[in-house]
Amino acid sequence: MIQSFTRIPVMGTLRLLALAAIVTLAMPFAAARAASPAEDFVQNNVQKGLVILNDGGSKEQKREEFRNFLLKLTDLKRIADYTLGPVRNSTSPADLAAFEEAFREYAFAVYESEFTKYSGQTLKVTGSIERKAGDYLVSTVLVDPNKPNDRDPIRVDFRILGTPGHFTVADIIVLGLDLAITEQDDFSSFLAQNNNSVKALIAELKQRAANVRAGGDLSGK
């Protein structure tokens, strides 16, 4: 435990990897650099997320707006299916649908639990790569308003799938840590410890999401 975290970059950067999504999806961009449709998509939609976070509406209103924003921006079904790993192939359609629903609620809970941690950071698009048709990696760096001259900003990469007009965010990579891979490793191990019971994982995710809605934290305890 000790040594494992000696290698985590020392900046409080990750918070929780999954929670980094709120810090990334909800950032304004420091510079209007939009050299490709995928970069343009990331820039424009992150700006929309910022507007929601800065909106003076009630907590419930903000929650609902951000929820709709995430549903439109991200392909949560695709991400959910990926995180199940090989177990997905042996999962019944009913259980798969229930898992996708539980994953969606869990994802919303993750973001909502981090709402208050947004503190004015901005993102700057630094470039993008088209891996193959319809598969892009858009690179950005996180700019902290308290460190305007930071020469070693945190790198955040967005995996964008689709075609112009139909793009979705499929994954986020913070400092080389891949959200989808981490979630899949986390869930796969949980499943292995629980006889590959997708129902047990669904119950776990529901409990955690309910705990956040009740004002608790993500631990579900």
Added chain:
Amino acid sequence: MRGIASLFVMCAGLLLAGCATDPTGANDPYENTNRAVFDFNQKVDKYALEPTARAYVAVVPDPARQGIHNFLLNLDLPVTFANDLLQGEMDRAGDTLGRFTVNSTLGIGGLLDPASDFGIPYHKEDFGQTLGTWGVGEGPYIVLPFLGPDPPRDATGQVVDIFLDPTTYIPIREHFWWSAGRKSLAIIDVRSRNLDTVENIERGSVDYYASVRSLYRQLRNNEIRNGRPDVKNLPDL
């Protein structure tokens, strides 16, 4: 002392790696043992390290902690420099040499970090990363008491780094205490700077052990790639 212990573990790990099988695909053939050690380390962290780190933050003023942090990073630079060279990264070796020279002199022995103000970026290398750039695989996942994840490649790297570190050869009588004090302070320094991070990772994981295993591997691979994204091997979403 630490070198001998690490060498023993490294040899044991390499030997065990030869006969290990892993039906899960996580390359964690000793998972049950690893989980038990992980739980032990969790207790060490909960009852000793975390309270110490919190006390360190509470008692030592921020500028002093920053100075200690800078000093510790500066001490690591000769090892980074050697590994930059071993990896053929001459530009980065130049950065490391420049940082060490500037911070050791203008930075009062490394307590200050004027090199960053001069635009010389910090990076860290170790022999585990060097082995990675040479194509050596990580080996089976192993968790050591007190030390955490330490698969054979990285354990080997730590032993070699001891010999690459010039301070190893400084003939001081209390060498063991110097090394132990430096390592202890480094651990407290890092833990104190990651109090929220560790807590959030634990809170947000359905299987904390698996999350740490995944993050450890991804971090090491990212370090080996010098922070460049692994564009070819992104998940098949």
